[in-house]
Amino acid sequence: MWKLLYKLKSLVVYDADREFYAKIFPGSVQNKDLLRMRKMDHSDLAAVLAIEELNYEFPWPKSIFEDCLRTMTYTNWVCEAPEDKLVGYCIICVAAGEAHIMNISVCPGFKRQGAGQKMLEHLIEYARPKAEKIFLEVRPSNPGAMVLYQKVGFKEIGVRKNYYPAKDGREDAVMLALDLVPML
Template structure:
């Protein structure tokens, strides 16, 4: 879905110079997105969660490098706040600027509609927490037992970033 007045860039360039082709999630992409997420998440989303992107409830954009899916980001917004719901980068492309490019894409698409962007992150995901802190996110809360985990539940940190 392209937002009226906020065209989606056709291409992004990572800090390392890699060209990423950008496009909104299509029904034909869902299986590949789910396969990518299964490679990087212990508890990936169900298909219905991605289908919500197709009906406009959420917004998902995919990025491709040399014809291969290398990442995606899912966001939503309402009432002046945005939420980063999901972001994933193929393991072989992590630490190459793809995640930063996806986050910047999401921020640009959300800014006209939200003044804050929120997200939850597993307390054990120190790599992601460090990334978000570098990107000007700060801790605003804590959700006990938020995420399913092998053998139980895991807490989440709630992070936020001011957009305006």
């Protein structure tokens, strides 16, 4: 029975009391605490692709998202505001004791409101029992993301030369890692 309850909880992560308190006592709950995380499904692809197009000069095509939904090593999440508006998405790959954040993206109208941090923290907690380290790459031209990753404890471990497509050729990627297992 506990396995079933845990499985149901993994589908939707949300505390309804927070929304209630936010309505009754405005300002008592942070915006990011009103956001819900749930598993992405095929019906989310149109909204996910719209966010992808708004955020990236070289967006992922629909086929990559479909592959991520189809492949068992990828776990795909969406972040929703209380009115069921999809405000972001994130994708993680966990295999062989390592986790790799593939993508975190927030709708431009919801940036700097905690959605990115909520998704990042969710991915870390999701990966913690399954992996010893979590990795990601980020563009050096994305200082907001760099600050967020460093804020939660990611450390720079290297650079991937010419990793990302860019308007004037290619852009490097800064490689970051976070230890998920406490050091003894």
